[in-house]
Amino acid sequence: xxxxxxxxxxxxxxxxxxxxxxxxxxxxxxxxxxxxxxxxxxxxxxxxxxxxxxxxxxxxxxxxxxxxxxxxxxxxxxxxxxxxxxxxxxx
Amino acid sequence: xxxxxxxxxxxxxxxxxxxxxxxxxxxxxxxxxxxxxxxxxxxxxxxxxxxxxxxxxxxxxxxxxxxxxxxxxxxxxxxxxxxxx
Amino acid sequence: xxxxxxxxxxxxxxxxxxxxxxxxxxxxxxxxxxxxxxxxxxxxxxxxxxxxxxxxxxxxxxxxxxxxxxxxxxxxxxxxxxxxxxxxxxxxxxxxxxxxxxxxxxxxxxxxxxxxxxxxxxxxxxxxxxxxxxxxxxxxxx
Numbered sequence: 001x002x003x004x005x006x007x008x009x010x011x012x013x014x015x016x017x018x019x020x021x022x023x024x025x026x027x028x029x030x031x032x033x034x035x036x037x038x039x040x041x042x043x044x045x046x047x048x049x050x051x052x053x054x055x056x057x058x059x060x061x062x063x064x065x066x067x068x069x070x071x072x073x074x075x076x077x078x079x080x081x082x083x084x085x086x087x088x089x090x091x
Numbered sequence: 092x093x094x095x096x097x098x099x100x101x102x103x104x105x106x107x108x109x110x111x112x113x114x115x116x117x118x119x120x121x122x123x124x125x126x127x128x129x130x131x132x133x134x135x136x137x138x139x140x141x142x143x144x145x146x147x148x149x150x151x152x153x154x155x156x157x158x159x160x161x162x163x164x165x166x167x168x169x170x171x172x173x174x175x176x
Numbered sequence: 177x178x179x180x181x182x183x184x185x186x187x188x189x190x191x192x193x194x195x196x197x198x199x200x201x202x203x204x205x206x207x208x209x210x211x212x213x214x215x216x217x218x219x220x221x222x223x224x225x226x227x228x229x230x231x232x233x234x235x236x237x238x239x240x241x242x243x244x245x246x247x248x249x250x251x252x253x254x255x256x257x258x259x260x261x262x263x264x265x266x267x268x269x270x271x272x273x274x275x276x277x278x279x280x281x282x283x284x285x286x287x288x289x290x291x292x293x294x295x296x297x298x299x300x301x302x303x304x305x306x307x308x309x310x311x312x313x314x315x316x317x318x
Binding site: 002012 | 092093096097099100103104106107110147153154157158160161164165167168171172175
Binding site: 107110111113114115118120121122123126174175 | 298300301302304305307308309311
């Protein structure tokens with residue numbers, strides 16, 4: 001059951017990453033490629049959780065990947081705001 | 092360390108949800124509505140993970156936090172897919 | 177959508193650009209073509225509405241066409257009137273070609289406009305998502 005749920009999460013994250021990637025291709029807005037990378041990292045996160053037994057999330061390998069995912073999102077937000085402050089918004 | 096990471100992730104997710112929902116109130120784009128719900132689901136996952144790690148031996152909130160994340164991702168995907176029609 | 181796309185002729189490049197950049201709705205197209213072929217006649221919202229058979233008039237279309245630098249607004253007897261006023265010779269040329277294209281192949285024009293509308297909504301959604309993450313709003317959004 002656990003693996004089924006976490007596997008679904010991995011697939012959902014991968015799909016989200018693909019959609020954001022597609023959005024980036026269409027709009028050339030850097031925020032989207034960063035979100036795509038973040039959700040790709042979350043995919044790896046969920047795969048890791050599925051592979052490890054109970055309380056997998058306490059393991060450094062797992063939470064560091066998740067940290068990476070959210071640092072990418074924070075980077076996307078900061079980058080977006082700095083780009084707009086500097087002048088033109090999207091590239 | 093793990094707790095700090097999940098707390099940070101929870102705060103970031105909530106921030107994203109809040110920004111997206113504020114954007115939805117201005118622009119009324121459906122994508123923003125569904126995405127904000129998606130990030131709330133992810134926030135719940137992170138927050139419950141944080142709680143879980145602190146209360147570790149007593150409770151295991153695995154089912155709740157995983158379902159929260161899954162529900163969030165479904166809503167986010169729904170919003171993303173809608174836009175490609 | 178029907179599958180008759182292979183039958184539709186290609187649309188001239190300048191017309192495609194004009195439709196993409198400056199004409200967002202079918203009402204705008206009809207108003208523009210009306211003002212173009214009746215140039216330099218001046219029309220008010222009401223006379224356009226009566227002529228085209230649109231009951232409530234098309235004030236938004238007129239505003240958008242004015243913003244797109246295709247028509248001009250003037251005041252006549254304390255009423256707003258509009259006249260065809262392309263911003264450049266290139267635009268004027270494109271509108272003429274559009275008039276011909278629309279008369280000979282209206283379906284192709286409408287299909288392109290429909291596709292543009294879908295793409296426009298999608299782009300707007302992407303932009304709305306991305307702009308939601310701007311902490312300080314009110315910047316020039318382009």
